[in-house]
Amino acid sequence: MNVLYVVGVGPGDPELITVKALRLVQEADVVAGFSTVLEVVRKHVRGQVLPLTYRDQEEKLGQLAEAASRGMRCVLCAWGDPSVSAQELVERVQRVYPWVEIVAGVSSLAVACARVGAALEESLFISLHRREGAERAFQELVYALKQGHRHVFVFPRPYDLMPAQIAQRLMAEEIPPETRVVVLERLGLPEERVLSLSLGALTRCDTLSDLTILFFPKEDEGGYGDGQC
Amino acid sequence: MNVLYVVGVGPGDPELITVKALRLVQEADVVAGFSTVLEVVRKHVRGQVLPLTYRDQEEKLGQLAEAASRGMRCVLCAWGDPSVSAQELVERVQRVYPWVEIVAGVSSLAVACARVGAALEESLFISLHRREGAERAFQELVYALKQGHRHVFVFPRPYDLMPAQIAQRLMAEEIPPETRVVVLERLGLPEERVLSLSLGALTRCDTLSDLTILFFPKEDEGGYGDGQC
Numbered sequence: 103m104n105v106l107y108v109v110g111v112g113p114g115d116p117e118l119i120t121v122k123a124l125r126l127v128q129e130a131d132v133v134a135g136f137s138t139v140l141e142v143v144r145k146h147v148r149g150q151v152l153p154l155t156y157r158d159q160e161e162k163l164g165q166l167a168e169a170a171s172r173g174m175r176c177v178l179c180a181w182g183d184p185s186v187s188a189q190e191l192v193e194r195v196q197r198v199y200p201w202v203e204i205v206a207g208v209s210s211l212a213v214a215c216a217r218v219g220a221a222l223e224e225s226l227f228i229s230l231h232r233r234e235g236a237e238r239a240f241q242e243l244v245y246a247l248k249q250g251h252r253h254v255f256v257f258p259r260p261y262d263l264m265p266a267q268i269a270q271r272l273m274a275e276e277i278p279p280e281t282r283v284v285v286l287e288r289l290g291l292p293e294e295r296v297l298s299l300s301l302g303a304l305t306r307c308d309t310l311s312d313l314t315i316l317f318f319p320k321e322d323e324g325g326y327g328d329g330q331c
Numbered sequence: 332m333n334v335l336y337v338v339g340v341g342p343g344d345p346e347l348i349t350v351k352a353l354r355l356v357q358e359a360d361v362v363a364g365f366s367t368v369l370e371v372v373r374k375h376v377r378g379q380v381l382p383l384t385y386r387d388q389e390e391k392l393g394q395l396a397e398a399a400s401r402g403m404r405c406v407l408c409a410w411g412d413p414s415v416s417a418q419e420l421v422e423r424v425q426r427v428y429p430w431v432e433i434v435a436g437v438s439s440l441a442v443a444c445a446r447v448g449a450a451l452e453e454s455l456f457i458s459l460h461r462r463e464g465a466e467r468a469f470q471e472l473v474y475a476l477k478q479g480h481r482h483v484f485v486f487p488r489p490y491d492l493m494p495a496q497i498a499q500r501l502m503a504e505e506i507p508p509e510t511r512v513v514v515l516e517r518l519g520l521p522e523e524r525v526l527s528l529s530l531g532a533l534t535r536c537d538t539l540s541d542l543t544i545l546f547f548p549k550e551d552e553g554g555y556g557d558g559q560c
Contacts, residue, residue, distance in 0.1 A: 187450070206445045215435070257452070
């Protein structure tokens with residue numbers, strides 16, 4: 103049976119796409135994805151573009167599955183690496199089409215590690231951007247910060263757990279306001295910004311992009327400067 | 332000052348290199364790296380090749396730093412993503428040349444997640460392949476397996492902590508012999524092999540490649556088959 107590729111296109115920097123992702127997009131008859139993701143690859147698409155929205159994604163994925171089953175070469179694009187925060191999308195496509203191959207990409211998490219000089223094997227990655235399990239993930243964050251054994255990267259949730267709200271909730275859980283946090287905003291994009299500030303100062307940052315990752319170093323090495331947003 | 336690039340070349344599959352890594356290698360006056368890593372990019376190199384070995388790496392990195400300070404475009408290649416298991420190499424180059432930029436790549440860990448269908452935000456990555464801290468990392472592995480909150484990926488250490496020895500040591504720490512483990516061997520390379528077996532069976536696997544990752548699913552979903560090596 104025809105494989106449907108779920109392809110990571112990288113974190114947004116058009117050069118951080120892999121040669122394989124580029125080739126699959128170029129060869130595809132149909133390229134699907136959320137519209138912000140498709141922007142990264144649109145100039146390489148020669149086939150049909152099938153944009154998804156949160157409301158019509160089930161229907162559009164059904165169309166994609168049907169195209170694949172008729173023998174068309176189909177690619178579904180995801181940000182970064184499909185194994186980072188795209189689990190729900192991957193499961194949704196597997197429900198309508200089981201012959202899926204995931205093509206790894208450069209995640210924004212890899213770029214975040216590079217920017218702050220953290221090793222992934224000394225880090226823990228917690229995503230609050232999920233429909234299910236976000237509360238349990240938040241409790242894991244509190245526990246990890248109290249333990250301090252690993253660096254912690256956090257993906258906020260755009261609608262109700264943005265950085266300022268996360269900071270407020272962490273302080274309510276007795277994480278000290280002077281805790282150091284690095285805000286990595288729009289990584290790999292032209293407007294990229296890296297801010298180092300205290301948890302207390304983060305509660306007052308309400309203008310951050312929703313393309314933001316928070317980084318809590320396991321020890322405050324003091325090398326990040328001090329900032330405001 | 333001239334930036335020295337530390338570039339991830341991907342997990343070995345020549346198509347899983349990024350467009351950026353490819354360009355930096357093509358434009359470089361000097362391309363350095365361990366010889367197995369250089370094989371992935373050698374056909375793209377137009378400048379000088381500077382192979383490192385474990386014994387002469389300090390000396391060769393000194394030569395690379397000198398070339399960079401004379402204005403030559405220098406690239407140091409690392410497997411996968413430099414933030415995964417290349418921390419010691421990155422620190423070594425930063426000691427001789429501080430203007431380093433890390434260019435993220437596709438790690439073999441991302442490929443491992445894709446193969447077993449794991450999400451990185453539900454996983455923990457533990458590397459035993461390190462000069463310092465390996466014993467603490469092993470204890471963290473034992474603790475994580477007893478807790479069972481996250482999938483665990485483990486990088487063995489080629490000379491004394493290969494998969495069979497890890498399995499023996501885990502059983503000595505009272506991890507049950509029927510625990511499911513997936514062996515991911517030579518990921519992304521032509522001889523790639525994925526084996527699912529019990530911890531007890533793994534103690535008898537003494538012919539595995541040293542390019543092996545172990546995966547312990549957080550719940551035994553039974554979807555991996557049962558194998559021997």
